[in-house]
Amino acid sequence: KAGVTQTPRYLIKTRGQQVTLSCSPISGHRSVSWYQQTPGQGLQFLFEYFSETQRNKGNFPGRFSGRQFSNSRSEMNVSTLELGDSALYLCASSLLGSYEQYFGPGTRLTVT
Amino acid sequence: GENVEQHPSTLSVQEGDSAVIKCTYSDSASNYFPWYKQELGKRPQLIIDIRSNVGEKKDQRIAVTLNKTAKHFSLHITETQPEDSAVYFCAASTGANSKLTFGKGITLSVRP
Numbered sequence: 001k002a003g004v005t006q007t008p009r010y011l012i013k014t015r016g017q018q019v020t021l022s023c024s025p026i027s028g029h030r031s032v033s034w035y036q037q038t039p040g041q042g043l044q045f046l047f048e049y050f051s052e053t054q055r056n057k058g059n060f061p062g063r064f065s066g067r068q069f070s071n072s073r074s075e076m077n078v079s080t081l082e083l084g085d086s087a088l089y090l091c092a093s094s095l096l097g098s099y100e101q102y103f104g105p106g107t108r109l110t111v112t
Numbered sequence: 113g114e115n116v117e118q119h120p121s122t123l124s125v126q127e128g129d130s131a132v133i134k135c136t137y138s139d140s141a142s143n144y145f146p147w148y149k150q151e152l153g154k155r156p157q158l159i160i161d162i163r164s165n166v167g168e169k170k171d172q173r174i175a176v177t178l179n180k181t182a183k184h185f186s187l188h189i190t191e192t193q194p195e196d197s198a199v200y201f202c203a204a205s206t207g208a209n210s211k212l213t214f215g216k217g218i219t220l221s222v223r224p
Contacts, residue, residue, distance in 0.1 A: 004155075033211065048209065048211060055209075058211065100146070100158060102158060
């Protein structure tokens, strides 16, 4: 099976812009979670989607949003970018009812 | 909410020696404890996990132990090799498809 894929792999944006990141889960995985990874804060949970519904949300401002499509692909959007949003954004997928989460390669976002 | 702490932050061992990485968690409802290995520039890779109904789990050179009473779990790597050099993250969650709360990670260096 193909692993979790994320596009794009790298992005450079300027403050105030918005960005959309995409995640395609492993075939058959219907739960998708997003995490932000920074050197200072480590890996932090953003949100989790299943069946096009957000089931859990982390402690991030409303500028961070996401959605999931009927084919389980997910997108996350960050509006009004700030310098502090520079990070590696990782998505992870899992089977419904499963504990194991498998990560994609991430999207490296740099905000200048 | 859950808080996962990981100590030490760096660990250096001689090739062939054993390495032990410890994590503590705060939420007694946590029942799943995975370990991820992240090499430079790569995705976090699930290497081993344990559920709260098990005290120890082994997979070749790696093992994980869990002490629910003390709320800590540890990763044991025997016969370390240079390719074991990476950042290792512990995490905890309270159920299937639930958010993972990560420790800050430990950088393991294996000296040839």
